[in-house]
Amino acid sequence: DSGVTQTPKHLITATGQRVTLRCSPRSGDLSVYWYQQSLDQGLQFLIQYYNGEERAKGNILERFSAQQFPDLHSELNLSSLELGDSALYFCASSARSISNYGYTFGSGTRLTVV
Amino acid sequence: SQQGEEDPQALSIQEGENATMNCSYKTSINNLQWYRQNSGRGLVHLILIRSNEREKHSGRLRVTLDTSKKSSSLLITASRAADTASYFCATDDAAGNKLTFGGGTRVLVKP
Numbered sequence: 001d002s003g004v005t006q007t008p009k010h011l012i013t014a015t016g017q018r019v020t021l022r023c024s025p026r027s028g029d030l031s032v033y034w035y036q037q038s039l040d041q042g043l044q045f046l047i048q049y050y051n052g053e054e055r056a057k058g059n060i061l062e063r064f065s066a067q068q069f070p071d072l073h074s075e076l077n078l079s080s081l082e083l084g085d086s087a088l089y090f091c092a093s094s095a096r097s098i099s100n101y102g103y104t105f106g107s108g109t110r111l112t113v114v
Numbered sequence: 115s116q117q118g119e120e121d122p123q124a125l126s127i128q129e130g131e132n133a134t135m136n137c138s139y140k141t142s143i144n145n146l147q148w149y150r151q152n153s154g155r156g157l158v159h160l161i162l163i164r165s166n167e168r169e170k171h172s173g174r175l176r177v178t179l180d181t182s183k184k185s186s187s188l189l190i191t192a193s194r195a196a197d198t199a200s201y202f203c204a205t206d207d208a209a210g211n212k213l214t215f216g217g218g219t220r221v222l223v224k225p
Contacts, residue, residue, distance in 0.1 A: 002156060033212060043157075043202065043215040056211040090156060102147045102204075103213060105156035 003027065006091050006106035014114055018079040021109045025072055025093030031055070032074040033094070033103065034066055038087040049074055081113045120203060124220040133190040135219040137203030138183075144206050146179055146186050147213065151200045160188075160201075193223045 003026035013019055025032050034046040045058035049068035060066075063081075068074040078085060088110050092103035121136045139146070145164045149157040163170045163179045163186070170177045176189040190197055200220050204213040 002158075004156075035215075042217045045212050045214065048212050056207075056209070058212070088154070092157075100162075102159040102162050103149075103157070104159065105149075107156045108154075110154070 002104050002106065004091060004093050004104050004106035006089075006109050008109060009107065010110050010112075012112045012114060013081060015081055015083060017081050017113075018077065019081065019111065021076040021078070021089050021091075021111075023074045023076070023091030023093075023106060025074070025091075026104050029093035029095055029104070030072065031094045031096070032068055032072070033092045034060075034074070034076050035090045035092065036087045037090060037108075041087075043090075046076070078111070083113050086111055086113045120201070120216045120219040122219060123217065124222070126222045126224065127193055129193060129195055129223055129225050131193055133193050133197070133221050133223070135188050135201055135221070137186045137188070137216055139186075139203075139205050139216075140184065141205075142208070143181075144208075144210055146177075147204045147206075148175075148177060148186075148188050149202045149204060149215075151202065151218070153199075157202065190221075193221075195223050195225045197221060198223045 005024040007022045030051045033048045036044045046060040047066050048056040063079050066076045088108045090108045092105045095101045147162045148160045151157045161172045163177050174191045179186045200218040202215045202218045204215045
């Protein structure tokens with residue numbers, strides 16, 4: 001157990017639907033990062049939050065949104081789902097500076113869009 | 115876009131042999147990190163090397179960094195079947211806000 005909790009572990013949904021992925025960071029970590037991993041695109045950075053505020057944004061689609069709540073857990077919302085959104089979605093957390101410590105990853109949510 | 119590119123993409127070795135994989139990157143970094151991912155699982159942080167360091171060891175892992183060539187290598191000595199996994203290098207951005215991962219090297223250690 002890495003200390004980063006992601007739910008659900010698996011999700012199967014139809015095209016056009018909306019889903020919410022949840023992440024609880026490791027105790028004491030203020031930063032949460034979301035990544036998408038697919039076979040053709042590799043690990044793609046989506047978005048980062050630090051203590052409730054958006055800090056950095058990657059190639060996140062407009063159909064996707066995220067937020068970090070006061071208790072530091074984060075949710076990634078994916079809407080108008082397409083077949084190509086099928087992927088592993090990882091959440092990671094870090095202490096204040098990733099330059100010193102790196103990330104702690106959760107076990108991921110496998111999303112299948114049918 | 116990927117900052118780091120690993121080479122080779124895949125590697126197959128016998129247990130007890132050494133495994134070496136390389137990573138090249140494009141822009142200046144504060145540090146470079148290596149992660150391991152077992153099939154379909156979350157990534158696990160292995161080792162971090164700062165831009166002012168040239169070599170670092172952790173157990174059976176040895177990492178080198180050459181900032182003049184913008185490259186790093188990860189050596190796993192005396193490999194074990196349990197080392198079978200994908201290995202990724204990652205570099206931080208100038209602000210230290212996020213890591214950018216390479217495409218990974220798939221390592222298969224045969225017993």
